[in-house]
Amino acid sequence: TESALEQLLLSADVGHCSQRYETFLKWNRLFFQECLASHLQDRGDDPRIGWFEGQIPFLEKYILPLVTRCETLMPKPCGMKECVERNLRRWKSEGRAWTDRMVDDLMPDENGRVIYWTQNDVG
Numbered sequence: 001t002e003s004a005l006e007q008l009l010l011s012a013d014v015g016h017c018s019q020r021y022e023t024f025l026k027w028n029r030l031f032f033q034e035c036l037a038s039h040l041q042d043r044g045d046d047p048r049i050g051w052f053e054g055q056i057p058f059l060e061k062y063i064l065p066l067v068t069r070c071e072t073l074m075p076k077p078c079g080m081k082e083c084v085e086r087n088l089r090r091w092k093s094e095g096r097a098w099t100d101r102m103v104d105d106l107m108p109d110e111n112g113r114v115i116y117w118t119q120n121d122v123g
Helices: 002-013 021-040 051-072 080-105
Strands: none
Touching: 002 051, 021 080, 051 080
């Protein structure tokens, strides 16, 4: 039971990956912004380098196995795995362009400021 609860809590932390693609993108962007803000304050690596590429192994090697384990704990499949697989396919085909647009949107202005989305701005 403790292991089952642990798997479900891990899944809850990254639940956006197993929801609609638009929800995945929303939370992906918010996390990117958080990483970029830290980087601009010299508290982390620059997320603009390798963001698109980094999402693929994250989905393939962490999220898919996690939702597969979670679905085995449920009486019947809830579609989490299929949703992650669909998001992964879309990310592989659309994610680079989306990441490029996001990076362009978040480039600092002439004063070094970056305008970030808030959760309320992201539909």
